[in-house]
Amino acid sequence: MKKAVMLINDTTYAFNLRGAIIERLINEGFEVAVVGQLLKHQDKLKAMGAKLIGVETGRHGTNPFSDLILMWKYIGVLKKEKPDVVLTYNIKPNVYGGIACQLLKIPYLANVTGLGTPVENPGKLQKLTIQLYKIGVAGSACVFFQNEENRAFFEQRSMLKKEAKTRVIPGSGVDLSKHPLLPWNDDGKIHFLFAARIMKEKGIDLFLAAARKYASDNIIFDVCGACDDEKYKTLLNSETSIIYHGEQKDLTKFYQECSCFLYPSYYPEGMSNVLLEAAASGRPVIATDRAGCRETVDDGISGYVVPIKNQQAVIEAVEKFLELNMEERKNMGLAGREKIERQFDRKFVVDAYIEEIGKIEKD
Structure with a gap:
C-alpha cells in the first residue's frame, strides 16, 4: 500500500484544516500517518483511518538543540514509516521535516502556511529563519503558498531554487458542508x-x-x-x-x-x-x-x-x-x-495536492 506521512504541529490543526486531505488520500489508497503533538481530535483522526505518531515540535521555541532533536525524531519516524510522499506544514515541520526528507531522499511537498513573526520581522532571528527555511524547502517537489505576497517574499530573498516549482492555493480552503450559509438572527440587534x-x-x-x-x-x-x-x-x-x-x-x-x-x-x-x-x-x-x-x-x-x-x-x-x-x-x-x-472551496486545495502527488508518483 502507498504511504503518506503528514508532518504538522498538532492533531487539532490536522483535523480542523487538513482532514479533507487525509480523507482523500485514504480514499485514493494511501495509508496516512499524522506526525505531531497529540492534542484534540485524536479519536476522529483515527476513525478516519489515520495513524497518529506523537512528536512535540516546540512550535514557539528557539533552542537550536531542541530543533536538532526534532530533526532526528523526524528522521527516525520517516526511516520506520518509509513513506512514498511527505506533506509538511508550519515552520518547524517545513524546515526540519524538509531537511529530513532531503537526507533520506523522500519526495515531499511543503506548505508555507504564513510567514510567522520570526520570518516577517527584521532582525537576527529573521536572518536565521530565512536561511533555515531556504534549506528546508530546497528539495520540495512543489512549494505551496497561501497568498502571492508570501511567494514574492521567498522569491525576493532568494529562498527558492531557480528551478523550484511553486503554487498559490486558496489558504486551507473552507469545507462548505461544515460551514453552510446561515440564517440571520432577527432580534433587531x-x-x-x-x-x-x-x-x-x-x-x-x-x-x-x-x-x-x-x-x-x-x-x-x-x-x-x-x-x-x-x-x-x-x-x-x-x-x-x-x-x-x-x-x-x-x-x-x-x-x-x-x-x-x-x-x-x-x-x-x-x-x-x-x-x-x-x-x-x-x-x-x-x-x-x-x-x-x-x-x-x-x-x-x-x-x-x-x-x-x-x-x-x-x-x-x-x-x-x-x-x-x-x-x-x-x-x-x-x-x-x-x-x-x-x-476558496477546500476541494480546490485537496485537488492541488492530489495533482502534485500524482506527478511525484509518475516520476
Missing part, C-alpha cells in the same frame, strides 16, 4: 464578532476601540478566543463595551448571531481561516489590507478592507456598516458566500 487567539497583532485593541465608541443595548461586540496574556484576560473580563465568551470549540452559533465579522488583524497570516469561515456563513467582514486577509473580501461588496493598524479607519468602517439597512447587510453577506464558493 447588530452584533460585531471578533474570534481569534487574543493578541495585539490580531487587532484586538482596534476592535476594542470600535466597541468603546459604538457599543449599546442594540449594538453588541462579541469576543471569542483563548487568552494567553493575563493582561488581556483581565481587561476583557472587566471591559463593559464587549461580551467576552472565552475560547469556543464551535463558532457556528456566534457566526449565526453575528451581523459583521470585524477582524483588524496585522498578524502574518497565510490565509485567515476565521475570515473565510465567517464569509462562508454569509456574513459581511471587515478585514485589514494585508496578505492573508485582503484576499477574502471584495471591498464595498462583501465587506470592507481597512489599512493596517489604523484605528480611525476601523471605526469609520464600523460606522459605514451601521448605516446600511438590513437588506444591504444581507446582500453583502451573500456576496461573501458566493466569493468563498467561487475561490
Whole structure:
C-alpha cells in the first residue's frame, strides 16, 4: 500500500484544516500517518483511518538543540514509516521535516502556511529563519503558498531554487458542508464578532476601540478566543463595551448571531481561516489590507478592507456598516458566500495536492 506521512504541529490543526486531505488520500489508497503533538481530535483522526505518531515540535521555541532533536525524531519516524510522499506544514515541520526528507531522499511537498513573526520581522532571528527555511524547502517537489505576497517574499530573498516549482492555493480552503450559509438572527440587534487567539497583532485593541465608541443595548461586540496574556484576560473580563465568551470549540452559533465579522488583524497570516469561515456563513467582514486577509473580501461588496493598524479607519468602517439597512447587510453577506464558493472551496486545495502527488508518483 502507498504511504503518506503528514508532518504538522498538532492533531487539532490536522483535523480542523487538513482532514479533507487525509480523507482523500485514504480514499485514493494511501495509508496516512499524522506526525505531531497529540492534542484534540485524536479519536476522529483515527476513525478516519489515520495513524497518529506523537512528536512535540516546540512550535514557539528557539533552542537550536531542541530543533536538532526534532530533526532526528523526524528522521527516525520517516526511516520506520518509509513513506512514498511527505506533506509538511508550519515552520518547524517545513524546515526540519524538509531537511529530513532531503537526507533520506523522500519526495515531499511543503506548505508555507504564513510567514510567522520570526520570518516577517527584521532582525537576527529573521536572518536565521530565512536561511533555515531556504534549506528546508530546497528539495520540495512543489512549494505551496497561501497568498502571492508570501511567494514574492521567498522569491525576493532568494529562498527558492531557480528551478523550484511553486503554487498559490486558496489558504486551507473552507469545507462548505461544515460551514453552510446561515440564517440571520432577527432580534433587531447588530452584533460585531471578533474570534481569534487574543493578541495585539490580531487587532484586538482596534476592535476594542470600535466597541468603546459604538457599543449599546442594540449594538453588541462579541469576543471569542483563548487568552494567553493575563493582561488581556483581565481587561476583557472587566471591559463593559464587549461580551467576552472565552475560547469556543464551535463558532457556528456566534457566526449565526453575528451581523459583521470585524477582524483588524496585522498578524502574518497565510490565509485567515476565521475570515473565510465567517464569509462562508454569509456574513459581511471587515478585514485589514494585508496578505492573508485582503484576499477574502471584495471591498464595498462583501465587506470592507481597512489599512493596517489604523484605528480611525476601523471605526469609520464600523460606522459605514451601521448605516446600511438590513437588506444591504444581507446582500453583502451573500456576496461573501458566493466569493468563498467561487475561490476558496477546500476541494480546490485537496485537488492541488492530489495533482502534485500524482506527478511525484509518475516520476
